[in-house]
Structures are given as C-alpha cells and as structure tokens.
Amino acid sequence: MTFTLEQLRGFVAVADELHFGRAAARLKMTQPPLSRQIQKLERAVGAQLLERDNRRVTLTAAGTAFLTEARRLLTLADTAPELARRVSSGASGLVRIGFTAASAYGVLGELLNDLSRELPEVDVDLTEMVTREQVAGLLKEEVDLGLARPPFDEETFGSRVLHREALLVAAPVGHRLLALGRPATASDLSGEPVVMHSPTKAKYFYDLVAGVVPIATENIVHTVSQVLTMLWLVAAGRGVAFVPASAARLAIEGVGFVRLETPTPEPVELHLLWARDSKNPALWRALAALERRTDGT
Structure with a gap:
C-alpha cells in the first residue's frame, strides 16, 4: 500500500499542531476526514505514528522519525515542478565539457567564469580530451560541448570560433x-x-x-x-x-x-563544438551565454 501527498500534509499539520482540530482548520477541512487520512497513512507505513486520546496528541518514536522524511518529501514535491521547468528551459541542469589540454591555458578558466556568472544553477562537468575524442564523445552523447580544433563535419556539428592566437x-x-x-x-x-x-x-x-x-x-x-x-x-x-x-x-x-x-x-583556432541535434536545454543556454566570447576575436 502507498501513501499520498495529502496524507503526508495531514500528518505534518497534526505533528505541528499536536491537535486534530487545529490541524484540520489549518488545512481548511473537517476533523473526521483528517483522522481517516492519518489512519490510512499509518496502515501504508506499517507503524503507529501518533498517540492520541481525548486530551492530547503526541508523536511516537516512529512518528518522529517519519516526520523528518515527510517534510523532505513534501519539499521535493513542491520544488520538483519548478526544477523541471528550469531544466526544461536550460536555467538549471548539467553541461559536460570536453577540452584539449592546450585550451586550459587561460581560455578554459575564463569560459567557466562566464558560465558561472551567467548560469549559476547550471553544473559543469569537465573531461580532458583531444579533438577526435571530443567528436566521438559528442556523437555518443557523453559530452555536450567541446573546446576543439577544426575542421569538423558541418552537417553533424555546430561550431564557433572561441579564440584565435599566434x-x-x-x-x-x-x-x-x-x-x-x-x-x-x-x-x-x-x-x-x-x-x-x-x-x-x-x-x-x-x-x-x-x-x-x-x-x-x-x-x-x-x-x-x-x-x-x-x-x-x-x-x-x-x-x-x-x-x-x-x-x-x-x-x-x-x-x-x-x-x-x-x-x-593568428592562425591557431579554438572552437566551441556541439552536436546540432543535442536535446540538452542547458547546452543551448550555455551557448547563448557564451555568444559574446565567440565573435572570432
């Protein structure tokens, strides 16, 4: 048997108020359905969570332990939709970057600083790879963005000049x-x-x-x-x-x-490289944030 979010909310309200009447008022419901919610929750959990009599309500040891997890689950339930929206828009998520060793000599650090400033909720995972390894990693969806040397297959990959040097x-x-x-x-x-x-x-x-x-x-x-x-x-x-x-x-x-x-x-070129068919929204936000760095200068 499973429990519902409504049952969790009812339990947390009773645990906070230690009174069914006040908890029911807080939830804008009557006391009998609240009592039934708690009973169903206890059956689903397989443990008594509350001690109640005509004078008072107290938490059992199991109830005290369960309360911490109930609050965590409710927090996750409340924040999950917003997190999903942020990941879908690219505001949160993960961008996996492959980079050549030579690109770490100044360019990589500046790029990471830009991403941290523009997209603070996007995590970045780094892997040192030569260009051919980056190409393979992009095709296998093991990395999202490369810092690589040309040339590239223009039908498969998008690229921008990130840096030129002597x-x-x-x-x-x-x-x-x-x-x-x-x-x-x-x-x-x-x-x-x-x-x-x-x-x-x-x-x-x-x-x-x-x-x-x-x-x-x-x-x-x-x-x-x-x-x-x-x-x-x-x-x-x-x-x-x-x-x-x-x-x-x-x-x-x-x-x-x-x-x-x-x-x-300045014949030496370093490019941002990505798969044109990438499904990672955070990649497209990262590319937009880095656009001013890819003006070919």
Whole structure:
C-alpha cells in the first residue's frame, strides 16, 4: 500500500499542531476526514505514528522519525515542478565539457567564469580530451560541448570560433632565434632539431606547422602530442617546438619564445563544438551565454 501527498500534509499539520482540530482548520477541512487520512497513512507505513486520546496528541518514536522524511518529501514535491521547468528551459541542469589540454591555458578558466556568472544553477562537468575524442564523445552523447580544433563535419556539428592566437617558436634560453628581434621565418629554422607534433594525435597542429615550415624528417628528434611535454623537452635542450601563444603562460624555466611568421597573424583556432541535434536545454543556454566570447576575436 502507498501513501499520498495529502496524507503526508495531514500528518505534518497534526505533528505541528499536536491537535486534530487545529490541524484540520489549518488545512481548511473537517476533523473526521483528517483522522481517516492519518489512519490510512499509518496502515501504508506499517507503524503507529501518533498517540492520541481525548486530551492530547503526541508523536511516537516512529512518528518522529517519519516526520523528518515527510517534510523532505513534501519539499521535493513542491520544488520538483519548478526544477523541471528550469531544466526544461536550460536555467538549471548539467553541461559536460570536453577540452584539449592546450585550451586550459587561460581560455578554459575564463569560459567557466562566464558560465558561472551567467548560469549559476547550471553544473559543469569537465573531461580532458583531444579533438577526435571530443567528436566521438559528442556523437555518443557523453559530452555536450567541446573546446576543439577544426575542421569538423558541418552537417553533424555546430561550431564557433572561441579564440584565435599566434603560433610561437619555443627555444631554449640563449638560443639564437630568441635574439632575432623579429618573427622567425622558415629559413631561420632550417636545420634546427625539432620537437614535433604527432601527425595522428595532434594532427591539427602538425598540419598547421607543416603548412608554414618545411621540416626535414631527419631534423625531427621527438614526436609528441602534448604542448607541455614539448616545452619540457625544449627546456632540456632537445630542440625547438611550435606552440600556441597561450603556452607562454606556462612560464617553463629555461624556455623562451619568438613569434613565427605565418600567412595570417593568428592562425591557431579554438572552437566551441556541439552536436546540432543535442536535446540538452542547458547546452543551448550555455551557448547563448557564451555568444559574446565567440565573435572570432
């Protein structure tokens, strides 16, 4: 047997007033139906909740314990419709964000601050993922929003440019490239040992660098996928590396930076990425809140 919300409200009123007459008046009903509600509730619970006689009403030990849960259930019942409306509108809920390691160098924190300020009741769950993992996660509905590198399937995914930045050459402190006083060119880098991006795990950066600087295979001393790893190898004197300008914020000891001459001043792009058919209302509210950050600047 189950109990109803009306029975719970009747029980809480009697527990508050410790008097059936006053409780009935508070509920705008007569005393006999209130008494029947309590009896039905006790049968459903399987325990006596109230001691009553002609002079007084008291709570049993079971009634005292049940009162706490009854109040909690009534609070949930009262707030659930509003919560459902807020989740449906996107004002509450959860947005799961996948992000590349390099996007955490400043951009991610600013984005999270914007979301916290604009949508304080939306929770955010973070997962570090390379772009191809984000694409798979969006397709499987494991994440809602990505901070990823292009290109993307435009029929399946929506995207906006979140951030653009320059491409830098990272070199050991004291290296001749750091004393150029101008952006480094492809000819300046001829013959330099290079810590290169992986053509599979960091394909975006590999293609970007290869399109600007022809690097001979024999000059590639290491191939890695993470910018932080590149910088530690540069600090150890293993070679030079090509990194986004935001990587300079890491301030790795023994590493200096010089801008790389590129056809466009800020060729490195980071995009917001989402599945066009997402059913998560909070995602669309998050995108609206972040719109001013995605003006391509």
